[in-house]
Amino acid sequence: MHDSAGWSARCCTSATSKRVAVGLLSSWLLVIVGLFVSGCQSKPETRTYRIGFSQCTGGDEWRKTMLTDVKRELGFHPNYTLLYEDAGNSTSRQISQVQSLVERGIDLLIISPNESKPFARVIESVFRQGIPVILLDRKIDSESYNAYIGGDNLQLGRMAGTFIANQLKGRGRIVEVWGLPSSSPAQERHKGLQEILQKYPAIEVVKELNGQWERDTVRRVIASELDGLKNIDLLFAHNDVMAMGAYEVYRKAGLEKQINFVGIDALPGPSAGMQAVTNGVLKASFLYPTGGEEAIKTAVRILEGKSVNREQILNSIQVDASNVYALKVQSDKLLAQQSDIERQSHRIEALTQTYTSQRNTLYLILATLLIALLLGGWALYLYRSKQIAYQTLEKQNQEILDQKDEIERVSQQARVATEEKLRFYSYISHEFNTPLSLILTPTEDLLGKKSIAPHELKNGLALVQKNAYRLLRLVDQMLDLRKSDVGKQHLRASEQDLVAFVREIVFDFRRKAEKQRIDLQLITPLNRLLLWFDAEKLDKVLFNLLSNAFKYTPRGGLIHVRMELLADQIRIQVADNGQGMSSDERDHAFDLFYSGSQPFNLAKGIGLALSMEFIQLHRGDISVQSTQGEGTTFTILLPLGNSHLKSDEIVPASSQRTLPRLPIDEDADASLQPASLPLSKRAGTLLVIEDNDDLRTFLTMRLGGEFEVIAEPTAEQGWERTLEVIPDLIISDVMLSGMDGLQLTQRVKADMRTAHIPVILLTANRQMEHQIDGVRAGADMYLTKPFNAIYLVETIRTLLANRQKGQQRFASDFVSQSGGSREEKKFLNELTRLIEHNLSDSSFGVEKLSREMGISRVQLYRKVQAQLDRNVIDYINDIRLKRAKFLLRETNKSMTEIATETGFSSAAYFTTFFKQHTKKTPSEYRKSPIEA
Structure with missing residues (x-):
């Protein structure tokens, strides 16, 4: 408003009406230009993808339906283009077509291979070029593909075999008409059929014919051998097309009424399998979905970088006289709806074309009007004053745009800062709540008891003291971080013996090294070395490096501290042979709050950043070399002498602050061991999954008096123990390395073997949305840290009691319909x-029951006992x-x-x-x- 008023004032300084006319014309001109530019602005470009689709043949109704499904689903993705090739049942032609599709620059290949073995090498070549591959309907003899989509042909064969056995009542003569013998569907359908018929020795497969999936081929083969195939009871073909072709031959011979015909596909439509069942041509068919829609959906997810299931097996059902009419009504309705959708789509497309035409006409009119106004007002723009005003306006507009960009940049920085702040508070909550839980929970537990044994009191107080020191160290690091942020971190260096200083720190870790059987050594040729350094800060640096080394070095590993004198520097190295870092973790090792693929650890995230800050205060340097799986080496370089120090950074040795070093909190008291009671006294088996050693030990000790407790530090190990033991209840932390607690809960509840096990989640995050996530994952209870031990025990008892009631309910009848998941x-x-x-x-x-259920005998016994309170x-x-x-x-x-x-x-x-x-x-x- 300010710019517009200023401009109007300048226009009004002239007394002539001609200047007023110029101003009005300019205003209208700017409005029209704005409308034209905004209307002609192109939409943001969306990346387009080219999907190649190679069919082994497209001549039969099933393949045509598959192509229709593919095209219909592709209609929902306008930025995807389909390049389609039909091989006409020719393996060599399909191979050349695949190579042609690759040369045409496809982004993904969907292929239904004509044969299994010949295509293995071809598809492997495509896969190695970085082009994703989706196998549709048929498999190959290779693992070089991203996803397979198709029906379970083995199961279809079994379903057909079961139907045939029931139809013939276990006795009769049948003919099996194969598809292409080298194709995976034909092989698997035959194998499934044989598995069932082996159980019925009175059913004889009189003849196996090669129909090659084609109606005409079957007609010729049946006609040529009709004399030997008259006295049969049933003909089973690997698809409906071949079954109907065989029916036509027998009908011409007048033999169709004495033979049952069975096929596979059950496609809807007037000339397909479902209609044939309705007309009585086929005794039964088995629905074999095309998977066309699923193939496009999977292709879109792959090209968008999302995860997909590698094996997508489509469900099938038996279609016979008992259900064909209901299925046909549904399919006819779906076909009618599909036709209506296509008709509406064409209508929308026509309207879109009309709109585009009208829009282009409007743009043309606006452009013509703009040209006319520009030509008409050309003379008016000869006035110098208008040029100056226009230039001034442009300058002001640019300033406004610059201010807008600056505001957006500041807003973005504020948003990022807010997110970092929230993330930081979340990390603090997680890091502080665990030691707080190990202080409050044992304290409340001790206060709630009427009498306490001396060793129990000592254990509890030791745990409280240890975690109080841990909290003190975290608070100390937070204060150091705050000092660094405000520039209040100052060096107080004095000349001291560095060798003795480092030896003392290494000596403090000797007990921990002995317990973990770690080879801890100080390796140096120096007996004494005077160096100017701040003892308090260097102590924190070395303590942090050694603590991290112990945390990530396995039992029986090595940690070596080396010191050697260079030309004008002293080099200190802390090396271990632990798990090491990835390249990304190594590059960001000293970044504040960075944790890489591991859950955030406040001591590590701040500790390494502060270590770099303290070493840089000494005018030194710290670096890291690490290889994942081989170990990590931190190298510190400190300058000799004191010429690099400022006068206010040098203090007498007597004025150095020598703060007492906090105890090494990882050293758990050996007396903190869980109680061991006879198994007969245990009320159930609990699995505790917690990555914090102290909290895991405390829970094991606290719950071990009433339950049999199994403890694991990671969700992966916990899942393995779950399948091995089938516990009565699982207690898991949410924030775990690798798989987290929510993912573990989802896996437990989704698996038929473990779905009945109650799950309690422990977390330091009190926000309601995180608790909702836990419930959605299937957790039976969500407890926040610090938690009350008595409440936890009562919760466990209640969940186990409810489980026992469920057992009794299931046991009242064999399969309850009113309860259970x-x-x-x-x-x-x-x-x-x-x-x-x-x-x-x-x-x-x-x-035999455990084999058919697909689980071990032990798992079957435990599962049945848990749900029915009885043995198998x-x-x-x-x-x-x-x-x-x-x-x-x-x-x-x-x-x-x-x-x-x-x-x-x-x-x-x-x-x-x-x-x-x-x-x-x-x-x-x-x-x-x-x-x-």
Whole structure:
């Protein structure tokens, strides 16, 4: 407003109306220019991607449906272009097409290979060039791909085999029509079929024919061998197209009614498999999704740098007379909706073209008007005053833009500073809450007890003292950091014996080195060396370097401190053979608050930054050399003499402040050991996952009196112990190195073997959104540090009691429908299904059940015991007994038939077993009245 008023005032200084006209014209001109420029501004460019899609063939309905699905999903991503090639069932042609696609500069390749083996080398070549590869429907004999998407062909074969066995009632003659034998779907479907038919020796595979996935090929093959294939009961083809082709041949021969035809694909549409089932041409088919939509979604995630599942198996269902009408209604509705969507899409496209045309017309009109105004006002701009005013306005606009840019820059800096401040406070909260927990929790625990044993009191006070010193060290580092920030950090150097000084510091770590069996040595040819240095600051530097070395050096490693005299410097090196640093961590080792891939550690994050600050105050230098997995070496260079020091930095040796060194807090008291009680007295097994040694030891000791406690320092080790032990409850910290507590909780709750285990999360973060994240991950309880030990124990007892009630609820009936998580129900449903399926097999037991469930015997025993409060054998016997009671009440079968059907080797053994469990013989039970 100020600029506009100034400009208007300058225009009004002239008395002539011509100047007024110039001002008005200029104002309108600027408005039109602004509208034109804003309208013509191009949108931000979006990167475009080229996806190559190579099909082995596109001639059949299933492949056409796949291409349609690909194109439909691609319509939601306008910046993606599809380059499509159809090989027509030719391996050599498809190989050359893939090479052509690569030469055309594709960003990602989707391929459905014609054959498995010939394409391994070709796809490996594409993969090595950095082009992501997605295998669709068919696999290759190589691991060089990013993702595989397709149905479970092995499972499809098994489903078909099961249907055939049920349809033929375990006896009959069948013909199997293969797809291309060298393709992975044909091989896996055949293998799955054979696995099932091996269980039915009365079902004979009369002939295996090669249909090569084509209807015409099947017609020729069946017609040529029809005389030998008339007396069959069922023909199974690897896809619906071949099954319908075979049906046509048999129909011409008048034999179609005596043979059942079964296929795979179950595509919707008037001439596809689902319609064939509806018309009775096919007895059954099995839905085999194309995966076209999933392929494009996966390609987009890969090209956007997001993670994807490497194996994406699409689900399938059996389609027969019992469900085909419902599925067909749904598919027809989906096809109608798809057609409507495409029609609406075309309409939107037409409207978009109309809008573009009208917009271009408007731009043309505006441009024409602008030109006319510029030509009409050209003479008016001859006035010098207007030129000056225009230049002044431009200058003011530039100043405004500069001010805007400056404001945005300052705003960005403020935002970054605010984020750093919040991150810093979060780090402080995490670092301070752990020692506070180890001070408050043992204190509250001791105060809550009526009587305390002397050793227990000593252990608690030792833990409190140790963590109080740790807090003191953190506070001291924070004060040093504050002094450095405000420039109040000053050097107070005096001449002292550096060798004796370093030897004393190394000597303080000897006990810790002995406990961890670490080779700690001071290696130097010097017996004495006078050097000007600040003892307090150099002490903190060396203490910090040695503490970090011990933290990252494994048991049995080495830490060597070397000192040697150079020309005009003294070199001190602290070397270890620990885990080392990555290149990124090494480059930022002395940056304040940097932690790299590891969770932030306040002592390390500030300690190294302060170490550099203190060494630079001495006019020295500190550097690091490190290789991941091999070790780390910190090198300090300090100048000799005192010519580099200012007069106010030199103090007499007697005035040096000699603060007492804080105890080495990593040295845990050997007496802090968890209580050991007989297993019979334990109320359950707990798994404690905590990276802080003291807190882990305290929790183990505190909970060990009532529970059996297993402790691990990392989530990875905790997950392995979870699968090994199947604990009754898990207590985990949230902030852990590698996998964190939230990720561990999600893995526990998602795995069928461990989904029933309650999880308690411990964290120093009190913000509500973090607690919500914990609950969303599946945690049963979220406790913040410092926590009350009694509250923790009561929480554990309550969760275990609720788990026991759940066991009783599940035990009341074999599979409860009113409680338990989805994973628990899924486990029990699958367990019960397998037992009932094998009920007539007298040899069926825990070994076979654990194999079919896909878990070990130990895991199966623990899982069933945890959910049903009974062992596996009792559960199998309960189901046998329940089935026997039903047969006795509802059928007239003999005792021998019932014994065989329920898996008993003889009627006598069945009678003995039944009487032991019901106090009645089977005959007495059948005659007795039904109990209310």
